[in-house]
Amino acid sequence: MSTISLRIEFGGGLELLFDNKRSYRIDVPSLVPKDNSTDAENLSTKETKPVDVDYLIHHMRDNMLKERVELFMEKDTVRPGILVLINDTDWELEGEGEYRLKDGDEVVFISTLHGG
């Protein structure tokens, strides 16, 4: 199964949900189930799509998140108040969850919800 390699960064306190580590290198499959399920076993029986940010968010929830999923996700995407940047660009300019990830992409998640 071919994979792509990504760099994930956290800021604004979000790292606290991810083992208090600010930076990760991860590999994700380049083809993933359309329903974003992350158990790779029955991939062959499912409709697939090229890996996108929606899948990445589910992958992070299922494989990297250590606690309190409600502070990271809401309704199949990141919780409002979490900023996402793809290669330093606001994901709102990149198609948000539908952005198709490329090998070497850097995705940054920053919480705006912590004290000022």
Add this chain to the structure above:
Amino acid sequence: MAPRSCALCLKAKSMLKRPKTGQQICRDCFFYVFETEVHNTIIHSKLFNPGDRVAIGASGGKDSTVLAYVMKTLNERYQYGLELFLLSIDEGITGYRDDSLETVKRNQEQYDMPLKILSYGELYGWTMDAIVSQVGRKNNCTFCGVFRRQALDRGAAMLNVDHIVTGHNADDIAETVLMNIMRGDIARLGRCTSICTQGEDTIRRSKPFKYAYEKEIVMYAYFKKLDYFSTECIYSPDAYRGHARAFLKDLEAARPSAIIDIIHSGEAFEIKEEIKATQKVQQTCQRCGYMSSNPLCKACTLLEGLERGMANSGITDRGRRKLDAEGPTPDNLRTIPFFRRPSGGYPAIAVELPS
């Protein structure tokens, strides 16, 4: 998606979508418009006079860190002629405030501004850690809020500044509008949207980020690689504000102008004259000289409860009656040092009105 060029300079690749306008702009144009909007807010509201000594309330968090950076930048760029200070309050919360104060100390060097740290321990004889160990985690935010407000004023008086600026942003103000509506707190609703509070208080306080969206503040800090601290206070569930905040973020996701719209609607409320007339007259606390709407200010009331081992006396009427039944205030009670205003000369008595 193909990269689009910036809506302002038409050249560089756009890097973010402004929540306020929907414009897609590049990094440099973003810095420019963000700073210029804060400058325009400062100029239109006539916040400062040349020569003013201004304290930036600095917690080490994103808002106050960006505020310190932007105030320094604008003061130099537009020659406001301000003397800037950092003022931090150390509530005495181990593992939270001690870490964030390290950030403020770095900011002091990075921004080359004098820093004053005033601690609850020094001012009240009680750290928040000690308060929580006596009162538990239910009402501790009341103590912290009342003590912080007064500590900021007292720190400002020690620095002999004319003015305190805080990092409250548009999202914070919209949240407060919602909370005041939900609580029917008409006096605070009238006040909470004003960019500058004066007369009500001893020292001018203002919010240069009143119209700055939190998203843009965080983006600014990220693109500028500013050094800030982000951890939730270990004692603060402030559940009510949390709900208001989550609700506001949902509204913003559906319609980004919601934040500015709510501020606008808060400003549009008008309070009838007869309601204003029932609001309490401002006076001076008999014990510590701080502004108060009662013979004793809230901080003195809370401190007396702590000192006499009846912390609830400052919170509930029942607690107060119990304290009164215990007899008069002992002579040797620890009190807050008497408050001396900076030399400005503000009226000692002012009617509390929404400005």
